[in-house]
Amino acid sequence: MGEATxxxxxxxxxxxxxxxxxxxxxxxxxxxxxxxxxxxxxAHGEFYMLGGYVSYFLMTQMGLPYLVSLPASMAxxxxxxxxxxxxxxxxLVGRPWFTTFLTTFGLSMILRxxxxxxxxxxxxxxxxxxxxxxxxxxxxxxxxxxxxxxxAGVVVxxxxxxxxxxxxxxxxxxxxxxxxxxxxxxxxNLNAMNSFTFALGAGTAALAGALLGAIFNVLxxxxxxxxxxGFAVVIMGGMGNVQxxxxxxxxxxxxxxxxASFISLGLSDAIAFAIxxxxxxxxPTGLFGKKI
Amino acid sequence: MTMNRRKLFFLSGLxxxxxLLPWVFQAAYTRHILxxxxxxxxxxxxxxxxxxxxxxxxxxxPAFFALGAYISSLLALKLGFPxxxxxxxxMVLSAGFGFIIGYPCLQLRGIYFGITxxxxxxxxxxxxxxxxxxxxxxxxxxGIPPASFxxxxxxxxxxxxxxxxxxxxxxxxxxxxxxLARLMDTRLGRGFVAIRENQDxxxxxxxxxxxxxxxxxxxxxxxxxxxxxxxxxxxKFVSPIEFQWYFIGLTFIMVITGGIGTIWxxxxxxxxxxVLPEVFRAVETYRNILVGAVLILIVIFLPEGVMGKLAQWxxxxxxxxxxxxxx
Numbered sequence: 001m002g003e004a005t006x007x008x009x010x011x012x013x014x015x016x017x018x019x020x021x022x023x024x025x026x027x028x029x030x031x032x033x034x035x036x037x038x039x040x041x042x043a044h045g046e047f048y049m050l051g052g053y054v055s056y057f058l059m060t061q062m063g064l065p066y067l068v069s070l071p072a073s074m075a076x077x078x079x080x081x082x083x084x085x086x087x088x089x090x091x092l093v094g095r096p097w098f099t100t101f102l103t104t105f106g107l108s109m110i111l112r113x114x115x116x117x118x119x120x121x122x123x124x125x126x127x128x129x130x131x132x133x134x135x136x137x138x139x140x141x142x143x144x145x146x147x148x149x150x151x152a153g154v155v156v157x158x159x160x161x162x163x164x165x166x167x168x169x170x171x172x173x174x175x176x177x178x179x180x181x182x183x184x185x186x187x188x189n190l191n192a193m194n195s196f197t198f199a200l201g202a203g204t205a206a207l208a209g210a211l212l213g214a215i216f217n218v219l220x221x222x223x224x225x226x227x228x229x230g231f232a233v234v235i236m237g238g239m240g241n242v243q244x245x246x247x248x249x250x251x252x253x254x255x256x257x258x259x260a261s262f263i264s265l266g267l268s269d270a271i272a273f274a275i276x277x278x279x280x281x282x283x284p285t286g287l288f289g290k291k292i
Numbered sequence: 293m294t295m296n297r298r299k300l301f302f303l304s305g306l307x308x309x310x311x312l313l314p315w316v317f318q319a320a321y322t323r324h325i326l327x328x329x330x331x332x333x334x335x336x337x338x339x340x341x342x343x344x345x346x347x348x349x350x351x352x353x354p355a356f357f358a359l360g361a362y363i364s365s366l367l368a369l370k371l372g373f374p375x376x377x378x379x380x381x382x383m384v385l386s387a388g389f390g391f392i393i394g395y396p397c398l399q400l401r402g403i404y405f406g407i408t409x410x411x412x413x414x415x416x417x418x419x420x421x422x423x424x425x426x427x428x429x430x431x432x433x434x435g436i437p438p439a440s441f442x443x444x445x446x447x448x449x450x451x452x453x454x455x456x457x458x459x460x461x462x463x464x465x466x467x468x469x470x471x472l473a474r475l476m477d478t479r480l481g482r483g484f485v486a487i488r489e490n491q492d493x494x495x496x497x498x499x500x501x502x503x504x505x506x507x508x509x510x511x512x513x514x515x516x517x518x519x520x521x522x523x524x525x526x527x528k529f530v531s532p533i534e535f536q537w538y539f540i541g542l543t544f545i546m547v548i549t550g551g552i553g554t555i556w557x558x559x560x561x562x563x564x565x566x567v568l569p570e571v572f573r574a575v576e577t578y579r580n581i582l583v584g585a586v587l588i589l590i591v592i593f594l595p596e597g598v599m600g601k602l603a604q605w606x607x608x609x610x611x612x613x614x615x616x617x618x619x
Contacts, residue, residue: 034403038403040403040406040407087588088588091592092591092592095595097402097403098349098406099591099595101349101351101406102541102544102545102548102587102588102591103587103588103591103592105540105541105544105584105587106541106583106584106585106586106587106588106591107584107588108584109538109541109580109581109583109584109587110580110581110584110585112580113577113578113579113580113581113584114581116577117577117578117581224537228410228411228414231407231410231411232411235404235407235408264422266418266421266422267418267419267422269414269418270414270415270418270419270422272411273411273412273414273415274415276408276411277396277408277411277412277415280396280397280399280400280404280408281396281399
């Protein structure tokens, strides 16, 4: 391995960590929705996509600065999440879990094609104030924006971790994962918690979309890959484990980024699933999961 | 296979209608849609075996339709196999891939099983899109020969044209359903249902859940792959687009609308939901939105499907006569 290869590897690891933090951000919402509501949210990628679009339009139409558009798009998409939950998940309480898989799948089709009809298929570019400033860290070049994305991802995930651990609502969430009926008896409002969880998931997905929308472009179909990779991370990380998700997301990002430059660019997207399958074969509870 | 008279009457009527349909709709375009409708029923029937009968939510299964189409095309194009061997080879190889994919996936249950099969479906998609030397990647495979049966060069019967192909696929799908109906009356078929109802309990009465599920999964892959083979030799073009997600949703709609775990339900659902998007094609841009909305509405309001409703109706009608409904 020559020096050039080594530097390339370091560079790829750095960009892999940036992507990985976003995979983790997507996955935490999916994990919360899966754990608390027993719902596989197939529309999660569309919330990610909507986050990108809302941020784009808040900036171009209303002239908001990028940093303001991030929380604003989280709020808007969180609201869309609440409405979606009422329409596609609430009516199916008590029915088998695959029913909500199918309704959210339908929702995903509606949202994606709706976006395509309203906004067209042309990619939109979010201009982040940090996009064009380069930072040199030893042998590694990164744009300021990528560092911002990584930092934002890690900070939000840490806040979520603290929220789930310490806050009363977070504790209620953990209680529901343990035992739905018992927590309802203790006075936890399950419907409200479902709405809140879905809004939280949609909001974090939107944040990821708005952050990555400034690196890649915003497209109606942009949510598909983050969705499937998000699931891979959820399973890799093991259920109910925020740190596990963060590490799995970072591992996936790095492995993918390394394989893109050292194995094959086209197949790097398939790596996530190959890792997933290997993990499931040897450690079905996930890398960081505990035996149930 | 015991049947009451009402069922026999219903089935013979249905088959008669199916045989006569291409004479009602004689335009090449409508006959094309009829052929596609029957071809997609394989996908619905395949999913019904693993999801409807054995209760395993194999979200990735619809990818076997595309896989079957690719296998069959490659057998014809690269190895020069005649159609009969392509079909047979697709069935064998689809079941083989089913084993390879089923082995790790079936270690898991429920949601995790479902997601993992989907991960495999994605891997297949990436391999097909990227292995350009074999599959020509996104350009797809062209020039797939039409279906024909015969001995040597002189006695070939070519299924060219929509009408001949319609009867070919109709015959094949009815045969599949007949086989499936017989299978569900055997120990193995009841094993599928036992596992759907309660896996742990069925294990306690001597059913081996892993292998029974594996057989169901391989059978499902085989039936779905068959549909892909028929598709490839009819449309004569396959591309990675056949792996699209839309198709997963659509296949589940077919099975649920028709009636989960009934023999005929997915066939009917498959036919309806091939024709319906074609009807919606007039509003092409809104097609996915309409299909998505129909999916949501059906899951919420019609959980037992068309056949489930019919069966209920049949049961209620039969009750006063004291006849016993045979499920």
